[in-house]
Amino acid sequence: MMMYTDSSRGLNFAKDPAVVRFHNQYYMYYTLNPGKAMPQNVWGIGIARSTDLENWEKIADIDPAGELETLGICAPGAFVHEGKVHLFYQTYGRFEKDAICHAWSEDGIHFTRNTTNPILRAEGGWNNGRAIDADVCVFRGELFLYFATRDPEGKIQMQGVSKCPLDGEFRRDSWKQCCEDAILRPELPWEQDCIEAAAALCRYEKVYLFYAGAYNNCPQQVGVAVSEDGIHFRRLYDEPVLKNGVPGSWNASESGHPYVFEDEDGRVYLFYQGNNDNGKSWYLSKVEIQFEKEMPFVKTERV
Template sequence: MTQSPSATQRPTDATPTTPPVLLGEPWAVGRADGTPFSKDPSVVRLGERYLMYFTLPPEQPGAREGWHVGIAESHDLRSWELVGHLRPAGGHESRGLAAPGAVVLDGVVHLFYQSYGNGPLDAICHAWSTDGTSFTRDASNPVFRPTGAWNCGRAIDADVIVDGDRLLLAYATRDPQMRVQLLGVAEAPLDSDFGAGSWRDLSTDGPALAPELPWELECIEAPAFVRRGDRLVMFYAGGYNNEPQQIGYALSDDGVHWTRGSLDPVLPNGAPGSWNSSESGHPGVFTDLDGRTYLFFQGNDTGGRTNHLAATEILWENDRPRLGGQRDA
């Protein structure tokens, strides 16, 4: 999760597409003043329950510290109920935590999340749970920071996927000037404990993906993995929050080198007057037991004063996602 270095709205040349069909109504948790605000969704299935992990702001509007992870439960992917929180535990988390990425391995939920509010010192942390709501933190936290001269050493917005005998992790970082948001990739052995000594940065020589297209502006962030056949697909957010942020995707044969699948957003922000006119951002991808895949994302129409979470099913054509009309790269 990140905020733009500039609050200025910037234009985009993305071609509007037909809005996707949503699963249920956009959903959010209300703050103390009733303002709906939830961000950064990641969804898994644990037994017969669907669990969504997402970012919640400080409970009191205007507070700078206290960002944390909310936990919601569903039995149909359409209606959600808040069932728990993962709150800051001090130390590197003392100012907050955010942007969870979850995976279930042998019945255990492994949650990778970022510390929040520490600028270039923010890093990826790890915790696990057998019931999906009560988590044990990794004693070696934070478990990952990037290396290489191309970035500032910060890591946020983690997402993970099992790739053979390894757990592949994608992360967002910034350039040394803290201006441009970029993506990198790391790996850990699948039989490791995913602690601080387990990870190997695979993007030491440069970013896996950097903003290049006009609608991406100066930000590529919030990676979200899914496998289609022999290839990995990574959805990502382009543009800082509400510039507007929109969602694209990239393809890879090895999980390290990525090429864009489309010149336009696969999910742009909505038309004026729609619930997501300010942005469609921070994707999370979930694959159910029947093989159907769903794209979760955040959106709002208030320039970021509120935020809702929503989902739509991903339709595939030759293992490329189709949520509307866009030009293949």
């Protein structure tokens, strides 16, 4: 079983994975915390590389740059377009002012910031303006970006969506919010007060959205919804498609913040974070997702 963490800053800590295939290798981007060995650092993004999706080697960090990112960056989403890795990530520590930024790279390691950052904030009276946890997918010839935001009181986390022409620039003035209310908000008991970290997969001319329900370690678990237009979603199951582990297991505190990766051979993997110490450490792992009559399930949990 894949198990990855980053101990470069004195803690075992890797959260919020995003994976792409690029130049015949796999690149994983993830949240890296300030740590205790290097207290001068702020939140950043780590980069690991693999040839088999199982064994990962850390190769670099993406450090915050400029005044906008002074308090840190985290929670990347990634996709490859026209020979470049495009990273959509959030500012950190600004609460309702946190927003989505964009950067691109020709080698998967060194990134150039979009000059119009931040490119996206939530709009409308139904939210508090926050936009975090970006993930993107190409659907019907446009780039759809799913983000998490909160209600005006800042208590309930929920999902929104915007879209942009697939022009490779993804500038701030190109984005159009597609919803006038949350596309998913917590409703089921296990989702508690939070739906976040939506992970999109386009298949069968639909968008499947794997999402994290409940705040970290409550426990956070993974559900799935589907949409025919990329905007209006319905849940496929009332229970999590991926649950937290049993007491004593590595992910007993949560299985959260999913990311869906479809490889060139069509196989689909769900990457996610977990721990068993209520967030003192964080590890990344994956399971394979398969479909039966257009319904997704976790292969390892199939009876």
